[in-house]
Amino acid sequence: MNTLHDIVSYFPVSNQSYIFTPNDVRQFDTAKCTVIVRLLNFITAIWTKYPLDTRRAIDSSFYSNDLTKLILTCVFNPTQIGFDINNEEINKKLPERILILLKSMTTHLSEQLLQSFYSNALQMTKSDGLYNLTNELNMNPVRWTLIFTITRGLRLLHDVRLLAKPTQPEQYAKELWTTMLTKMITHEEDCDKANIVLTIDNQRGLQALFDYIIYLGIKPNEVLPYFFQSNRIHTDSGMATVGTYLLALFKHQITSWLGTTPHFIINNIGEIKTIEQCRLIVSFLIIVLDLCSREKDLRQQCGRQFVDGIYTCWSLFILLYRSINIDDKLLIVTLLTKTFIIDSRLLITHEEFDHISQMYLSLLIDKQLNLTFKTRLLDLLPFFASLDNDEDLLEDKRKKWSDDLCRTLHIFTADCFPLKSTEFHKGTQEYHDYQGAIRKILSALELSSSFILFELLIWMLCCEQNHIFEDEILSSINHFIIKLNDYNKQINLLDYIYSILFGHNSLFRIEHRLNALEKFILKILTSVKKQTLIEFYKKYITLFIIEQLDIKIDLTSSLITSILINKISTYRFIDYMYTILNKDDVFGLNSLIAKIFYETVKKQEEARKILNIEMPITTIKLNPTMDGKELTKYIIARARAQFIDGKIMKSIEMILTNITTIEKEMKINLIRSLAISSFNCLISVLICTQTEAKLYKAFIFDANVSKLEDFCIPSVALRLLHKLLPKLTHEQLFETAQILSLDDPNECQYWTLRNL
Numbered sequence: 001m002n003t004l005h006d007i008v009s010y011f012p013v014s015n016q017s018y019i020f021t022p023n024d025v026r027q028f029d030t031a032k033c034t035v036i037v038r039l040l041n042f043i044t045a046i047w048t049k050y051p052l053d054t055r056r057a058i059d060s061s062f063y064s065n066d067l068t069k070l071i072l073t074c075v076f077n078p079t080q081i082g083f084d085i086n087n088e089e090i091n092k093k094l095p096e097r098i099l100i101l102l103k104s105m106t107t108h109l110s111e112q113l114l115q116s117f118y119s120n121a122l123q124m125t126k127s128d129g130l131y132n133l134t135n136e137l138n139m140n141p142v143r144w145t146l147i148f149t150i151t152r153g154l155r156l157l158h159d160v161r162l163l164a165k166p167t168q169p170e171q172y173a174k175e176l177w178t179t180m181l182t183k184m185i186t187h188e189e190d191c192d193k194a195n196i197v198l199t200i201d202n203q204r205g206l207q208a209l210f211d212y213i214i215y216l217g218i219k220p221n222e223v224l225p226y227f228f229q230s231n232r233i234h235t236d237s238g239m240a241t242v243g244t245y246l247l248a249l250f251k252h253q254i255t256s257w258l259g260t261t262p263h264f265i266i267n268n269i270g271e272i273k274t275i276e277q278c279r280l281i282v283s284f285l286i287i288v289l290d291l292c293s294r295e296k297d298l299r300q301q302c303g304r305q306f307v308d309g310i311y312t313c314w315s316l317f318i319l320l321y322r323s324i325n326i327d328d329k330l331l332i333v334t335l336l337t338k339t340f341i342i343d344s345r346l347l348i349t350h351e352e353f354d355h356i357s358q359m360y361l362s363l364l365i366d367k368q369l370n371l372t373f374k375t376r377l378l379d380l381l382p383f384f385a386s387l388d389n390d391e392d393l394l395e396d397k398r399k400k401w402s403d404d405l406c407r408t409l410h411i412f413t414a415d416c417f418p419l420k421s422t423e424f425h426k427g428t429q430e431y432h433d434y435q436g437a438i439r440k441i442l443s444a445l446e447l448s449s450s451f452i453l454f455e456l457l458i459w460m461l462c463c464e465q466n467h468i469f470e471d472e473i474l475s476s477i478n479h480f481i482i483k484l485n486d487y488n489k490q491i492n493l494l495d496y497i498y499s500i501l502f503g504h505n506s507l508f509r510i511e512h513r514l515n516a517l518e519k520f521i522l523k524i525l526t527s528v529k530k531q532t533l534i535e536f537y538k539k540y541i542t543l544f545i546i547e548q549l550d551i552k553i554d555l556t557s558s559l560i561t562s563i564l565i566n567k568i569s570t571y572r573f574i575d576y577m578y579t580i581l582n583k584d585d586v587f588g589l590n591s592l593i594a595k596i597f598y599e600t601v602k603k604q605e606e607a608r609k610i611l612n613i614e615m616p617i618t619t620i621k622l623n624p625t626m627d628g629k630e631l632t633k634y635i636i637a638r639a640r641a642q643f644i645d646g647k648i649m650k651s652i653e654m655i656l657t658n659i660t661t662i663e664k665e666m667k668i669n670l671i672r673s674l675a676i677s678s679f680n681c682l683i684s685v686l687i688c689t690q691t692e693a694k695l696y697k698a699f700i701f702d703a704n705v706s707k708l709e710d711f712c713i714p715s716v717a718l719r720l721l722h723k724l725l726p727k728l729t730h731e732q733l734f735e736t737a738q739i740l741s742l743d744d745p746n747e748c749q750y751w752t753l754r755n756l
Contacts, residue, residue, distance in 0.1 A: 028082075029081075029082030029083075029084075030082075032081070032082050033081065033082050033083050036070070036074070036081065037094075037097065040071070040074075040097060040098065040101050041097065043101060043104075043105075044097070044100055044101045044104055046058075047104040047105060047107075047108050048100075048104050051104075051107075051108040054108070055108065060112075060113055063109070063113050063116065064116075065116055065120070068116040068117055068120050069120055071098065071101070071102070071117075072117070072120055072121055072124060072153075074094065074098055075095075075098055075153040075156055075157065076124060076125075076130075076131040076149060076150055076153040077130075077131065077146060077149050077150070077153075078090075078094060078149060079145070079146075079149070085145070085148075085149065095152060095156060098156065099156055099159070099160070102156070102157075102160040102162060103160055105117075106160050106161065106162065114162070117162050118162060118163075121157055121162050121163040122163065125154070125163065131146075131150050131153070133147070133150055133151065133154065133176070133212075134175075134176075134179070136150060137176070137179045137180065137183065137209075138179070142183055142205075144196075144201055144202045144204070144205025144206065145201045145204075145205060146205075147205040147206075147208065147209055148201070148204045148205040148208045148209075151205075151208040151209050151211065151212040152208055154212060155211070155212060155215055158215075165216065166216070169216040169217050170216065170217050170218060170219065172216060173213045173214075173216035173217060173218035174218060174222055176209065176212070176213050176216075177213050177218060177222065177223065180206065180209055180210070180213070181226070183195060183196065184196055184206070185233065185242070191231070191232040191233060191234055191239075192231060192232065192233040192234070192242060193233065193234050194233055194234065194235040194236065194245065197236045198235075198236060198237075198249065203249065206249060206250075207249070207250060207252070207253060210250050210253050211253055214253060214257050220257075220261070220264065220267075220268040221268055224268055226242065226243070226246055227243045227246050227247055227254065227284055228243050228277075228280040228281060228284055229241065229242040229243045230242075230243065230280060233245050243280070243283075243284060244287070247284065247287050247288070247291075251287075251288070251291040252291075252295070252298065254288060255288050255291055255292050255295075255298050255302060255306070256298065256301070256302055258288060258302070258306050258309070260301070260302055260305070264306075264309055265285070265306075265309035265310060265312070265313050272316050272317075272319065274319075275319045275320070275323060275328065278316070278317055278319045278320055279320070279328065279331060282317060282320060282331050282332065282335050283331065285310060285335060286331070286334055286335050286338055288306070289306070289307075289310075289335070289338035289339065289341070289342060290338060292306060292342060293338065293341045293342055299342060303342040303343060304342070304343050304346060306342070307339045307342050307343050307346050308346060308350070310335070310339055311339070311346070311347060311350045311352045311356065312350075312351075312352065314352045314355055314356055315352070315355060317332055317335070320332040321359050321362075321363065324368065326368075326369065326373060329363060329366075329369065329373070330373065330376065332359075333363065333376055333377060333380075336356065336360070336380065337376075337379060337380060340380060340383055344383050345392075347383075348387065348390060348392045348393060349392060357384065357387075357401065357404075358404075360377065360380065360384060361404060361405065361408045363377055364377055364408050364409075364411075364412045365408055365411045365412055365415065367415065370433075371416045371430075371433040371434065371437060372429070372433050374412070374416060374437070375433055375436045375437050375440060378437055378440035378441060378444065379440065381440065381441065381444035381448075381453075382443070382444040382447040382448045383448075384405060385405065385444050385445075385448040385450035385452060385453050386447075386448035386449070386450060387401050387402075387405075388401065388402040388405065388450055388451065388452050389449070389450070389451070402452060405452055406452050406455070406456075409452065409453075409456050410456070410459075413456065413460065416437070417434065417437070417460075418434065420464065421434075421464055421467045421468040421469065422468050435469070438469050438472070438473070439472070441453060441456070441457065442457070442472060442473065442476035443476075445457065445476055445477070445480050446476055446479050446480055446483065449480060449483055449484060449489075451489075451492070451493070451496075454477065454480060454493070454496075455496070457473050457476070457477060458477075458496075458497075458500070458516070458520070459507070459508075459512075460473070461473055461474075461515065461516075461519055461520075462500070462508060462512035462513075462515045462516050462519075463512065463515075464515065465515055470519075474519070474523055477523070477524075477527075478523060478527050481493065481524065481527035481528060482527055484528075487529075487531070487532055487535070490528045490529065490532040491532060491535060491536060491539075493524070493528070494524065494525075494528065494532070494536045497516070497520055497521070497524050498540065500512070500513060500516050500520075501513060501516055501517060501520075501521070501565070501566075501569040502548075502565075502566050502569060503562050503565070503566070510561055510562065510565070513562075513565050514565065514666075517565060517568060517569060517572070521569070521572050521573065521576060522572075522576055525573075525576050525580060526576075526580060530580075530581070533577075533580065533581065534581065534585060534592060534593065537573075537577055537581075537586075537593045538592055538593055538596050540573075541593050541596055541597050541631070542596065542597060542600040542601075544570045544573055544574060545570075545574075545597060545631070545634055545635065545638070546600070546601070546604075548566050548567060548569075548570040549567065549570060549635075549638040550638075551563055551566070551567070553567075555655050555667070556655070560667065561666070561667060561670065564667070564670040564671065564673075564674055565670065567674055567677075568670065568673050568674050568677045571639065571674070571677035571678050571680070571681040572677055572680075572681070574635055574681050574684075574685075575677065575680050575681040575684045576684075577593075578681075578684040578685050578687070578688040578689075579684045579687075579688070581688075583688055583689060586631065586632070586688065586689075587628060587629065587631070587632055587688065587689045588628035588629075589626065589627070589628045590628070591628055591631075593631065594626075594628050594629075594630065594631040594632075595626065595628075597630060597631040597634070598622065598626045598628075598630050598631070601622060601630065601634075602622055605622060632685055632689055635681065635682075635685055636682060636685060638678075639678040639679070639681050639682040639685070640678075640682065641678075
């Protein structure tokens with residue numbers, strides 16, 4: 001343990017004095033400490049691997065008083081020997097090596113040989129010893145670097161039972177806590193003052209001392225009140241509260257203590273009588289959670305238990321979310337948000353789930369809160385929305401939660417969102433909040449894959465013909481559908497859209513169905529998987545073709561609007577079926593959809609024969625065996641029947657006389673849309689199933705000019721030709737060119753050729 005100057009004195013060559021540079025001293029200390037570490041490692045190794053042989057081979061004189069003092073000095077004050085504790089590797093590994101050494105020695109050495117350890121450790125730490133903790137704390141100034149190594153050494157010796165704990169450890173811990181606070185803080189009239197500049201050495205000493213105080217078993221109620229104090233203190237980094245100052249310094253210690261002590265929070269917070277108490281406690285918990293979330297080790301070791309403790313005592317915070325003060329409600333929302341950052345799954349199975357989830361729903365529809373505040377609540381929506389398909393919740397509980405959330409979200413949008421999405425002007429706070437809320441709902445949809453949010457967004461789009469955020473919403477819906485890998489979920493989604501369009505969902509009125517008709521069919525069908533789409537058409541093909549297309553149009557019927565929407569929807573579904581799917585999927589012997597249709601019609605035909613019912617004139621006669629063309633023939637026949645010309649439109653206008661102008665215009669537009677949809681459907685059928693150029697001549701060049709005003713056939717014909725040309729061979733292209741070569745083209749043909 002001698003210094004370089006001590007060593008030199010053993011070799012008196014002359015009376016001259018020696019002067020050593022700091023580098024000389026550092027090199028000497030490094031070499032000396034290397035020898036000491038190797039010696040300690042050697043002792044550890046032989047006692048660990050060969051305890052019996054070592055006991056016989058090494059004489060007891062080896063364990064001299066000097067060796068004992070060397071080891072204990074490494075424990076209490078390694079700096080004295082020459083170790084640089086500011087070196088992170090030395091600071092971390094030296095205590096670990098000594099701990100392993102002492103454990104092996106206390107395991108294998110006799111009590112007689114250990115006696116020198118007991119006596120020297122006691123001698124060093126007694127009231128007048130070199131390393132008495134109380135004496136060091138009472139010094140002025142306190143050597144916090146030495147406090148750091150002493151407290152760490154005391155814990156180490158207590159753990160290996162070479163030094164007994166104080167007789168009354170809890171009382172001793174209280175004394176240390178009081179002394180430490182006295183050294184840290186001076187109480188003055190205006191505000192408290194921090195006495196210590198928090199350098200790295202000082203922080204390390206204070207933190208090690210607090211660790212030791214906790215280790216000795218101080219009661220939490222002796223410590224926690226100081227962390228809740230709101231009185232101001234002037235520190236080296238500015239003004240703060242006493243609680244914040246202490247928590248910033250002891251964040252690791254307090255978080256580990258809270259996280260590793262069962263029921264720490266509920267047992268030590270006690271009854272909260274005033275809202276001021278509640279604010280201080282919740283603010284403290286938020287800071288601790290924030291610190292815990294930043295530290296990976298703390299989060300993994302203590303996070304879950306800490307969050308569990310907060311949930312357990314959630315009912316104590318009722319004063320905050322029932323307060324009329326928005327800041328109080330924001331405080332409790334922030335606390336809940338921080339718990340989700342640590343562990344978002346714990347709440348699902350926690351006994352306080354109902355209490356906390358209902359608080360969240362009540363805040364969403366709290367009329368005292370504005371949309372700016374509620375946008376903060378929407379940060380938690382991905383978690384709460386995902387519960388409607390979470391298997392960890394019991395079925396009954398999940399169903400009740402889904403109903404509650406769905407109802408709450410509709411109330412929320414009705415209260416906080418404008419009747420028209422264009423009501424708020426860009427640049428205003430209202431517009432900013434509205435846009436933020438929409439985007440958070442969209443984010444929650446994609447993160448949670450919640451069908452409840454999907455329904456909500458569909459409803460919002462259907463309420464307006466052109467929603468200001470329509471493109472963003474449709475884009476998120478597209479991502480949501482693509483993310484739904486589950487076949488059943490995609491089928492349920494298509495079923496839901498079907499129920500809206502065909503009037504099976506009472507929530508959606510006529511105007512909603514009209515908006516849905518224009519916005520969703522193609523978007524949804526092109527987003528799902530191909531197999532899902534095939535299964536959907538297998539399920540509904542007979543409903544589309546037989547039930548919907550065979551319904552006669554009676555313009556005097558009270559249900560005419562709904563019937564027209566159903567027919568338009570049907571033609572569009574069929575149009576997209578032939579557009580999206582391959583030819584083999586809808587046409588031919590290998591088509592499962594065509595097979596389902598054939599079998600259904602065949603059964604109906606057989607049933608009519610058995611019941612002796614006359615076959616309708618429009619019924620297509622089926623061959624005894626399926627050829628795969630029946631479905632396509634049936635669709636072509638029905639689609640052609642919807643073609644009408646300008647004269648028929650005039651007669652329709654004459655019939656629709658006893659209704660309002662708005663209703664009349666809507667019905668005429670629907671009839672036009674029906675004709676266009678059926679025409680587009682027929683074109684898609686031909687494009688999918690036929691490749692002969694001659695078959696398209698009637699559509700492109702023989703179109704009736706009288707229809708142009710109503711049905712925009714030229715544009716449809718152009719679409720047909722554009723889709724046809726890429727499919728043709730060189731020979732077919734030549735044949736098409738011959739067909740296009742006309743001497744006296746009409747107006748329709750001019751228009752078509754001009755736009756090619």
